[in-house]
Amino acid sequence: MGETARPADREALRHALGLDLPVLQQWWEYLKGIAHFDLGKSLHSKQAVTQLLLDRLPATAILSIASLSVAIVIALPLGILAAVYKDSIWDRLAMVSAMLGVSIPNFVMGPLLILIFALWLGWVPVSGKEGLASLILPALTLGTALAAILSRMIRASMLDVLQEDYIRAARARGLSELRVLGLHALRNAALPVITILGMQLGALLAGAVITETIFSWPGIGQLMIDSIQKRDYPVVQACVLLISFTYVLVNLMTDVTYTALDPRLKLET
C-alpha cells in the first residue's frame, strides 16, 4: 500500500493485520499463536512463518554443527598442547591465533577465505549450498572464531587440572602420558569448557546470521536479513525468537548435563 492509499483502505489493512486491537490483546493473541506453533503469516509472501522457518532450519543446523566440529577439532589439540607445553612455541601460537580469532570479525574472515580458497585456488565454490564443498568455507569462518576462544578456555582449564594431586598420582602409577592427559586430565578439564561452549553458542548463532549472508547460505540468518530488508516484521520476530529460544534451551541443557558429568555437584546441592 503506497503513501496515497485511501483512509478506508488503510483501516481495512490495519483491521486485517489486527493492528486496531489494543496492544495487550495483540500480544496475547501472539502468545496464543506461539502455543499452537502459529507465528503468523509473512507480510510479503503470505506464507505461514512456521513453514518458512522449518524450510530454513536444516541449513542452519548443519552449518552450526559443522562449525562446532571445526572449532573443537582445532581448539582441542591446540589448547591441550598449549597447556602441556606452557610458555613454549605451541603456547605462543595458541595465544596469537586466539588474539587474531577474536579480532577478525566474520564478515572480514568470510570474504578473505572466499578470496583465497574459492577465487585464487579454486578449491571450493564461492557461495550457495550445493553439496558438501560449499559447507567448508562458512563452517571455517564460524568455526575458527569459536576455536580461538575455545582453545584459551581449554588451556586455562587444563592448566588448573594438571596441578591436581590425582594427575601426579596417575603419573606415579606409571600410566602413559596419553592416558593421563586423555582420561584423567581432559575429563576433568572438560567441565568448565562445556559451560563456556554453551554460552559461546549464542555468539555462533548470531555470527551465523552474518555468515549466512556472506555465503548466501539459505538458513534462518539469511531469512532474517532478507525479511529485515523487506520489512517483513512477523518473520524477523520469529527468527529472533527461534534463535534466542535455541540459545536458552542449549544453556539449560548444558546445566543439566553438568550434573551428569560431575557427580560431585549433585552431592553438594
Add this chain to the structure above:
Amino acid sequence: MSKIYSIPLLILVTWSVLALLGPILPLHPDQISLDKILLTPNWGQWFGHDDLGRSISARLIMGARTSLSVAIVVVSISLIIGTFIGMMGAWLGGFWDKTLVMVVDLFIAFPGILLAIALAGLLGPGIMNAVIALSIVSWVGFARLARVQTLSIKNRDHVCAAYALGTPSFIIALKHILPLIMAPLIIEATFAFAGVVIAEAGLSFLGLGIQPPSASWGSMIRDGTRYMLVAPHMVLAPGFAILSLVLCINLLGDYLRDKMDIREISKV
C-alpha cells in the same frame, strides 16, 4: 609501559588522529570519477579506487571516523547508564535489585549482536538507529559488572561509616563506591569498545548501519564483496583496517587488565 605495547598504541593513535583530522584534510571520499573505476592500488593511491572510482584511502579515513565516533558514543552511553543502573540495583537491594536482575537476564537471553541486528532492522537503517540499537544491547554488561562490584563493596567499613555519618546516598555512591569499582569498568569498556567497532561494521555490512554515500568499513566490505575477482583490494583494505583497530584495542585491553590486576573479567 613495555615497548611491545607501544606499537598497538601508536596504531590506535594514528587512526584516531586521522579520524579527527578527516574533515580538514584535502580528501574527497564521495567524489566519483568514472575513469578510475576499480583501479588497483598504485603509487598515487595506495589503496586504489572503488566501484565508483572513489579513493579508498579517503574512504578508509572517513570510515575510521564513523567507526570511532559510533564506538565512543555507544560505550559512553552504556558505561554511564549501565553503571548507574547497576549501582542503584545493588545499593537499593530488594525489589529493585530483583527487577534489575530480571531485566538483565532478559537481555542476556538474546545472543550477542542478534538483538542489535533485529532492533536496527525494526528501527530502520541509519547511523542514529544503529547507535540506539547498540546502546540498548551493551549497557547490560556494565550494569551486571557494576552491580556485582557494588555488592562486594557496599558493606565495607568506610561505606558503613559514611552512611552512619548521614552522608547522602548519591555522595556515598559517587565518592566512596565509584572510585573503587572504576578499574574493572574501564577494562570492560575497552573490550566493549572493540566489540562496538565490530558490531557497527557488522550492521553496516548488513546495510543496517550507515547509509550511502557516507563511508563505513562495514559497508565498504559489503560493496567490495561484489567485485572480489577483479578488485580484491576493495575488501582487503577495509578488512585489514578493522583488524588493525580491533586487534590494537584488544591488546591494550589485555595490557590494562594485567596492569590493574583484575581477574574477574573474562575477555571476549
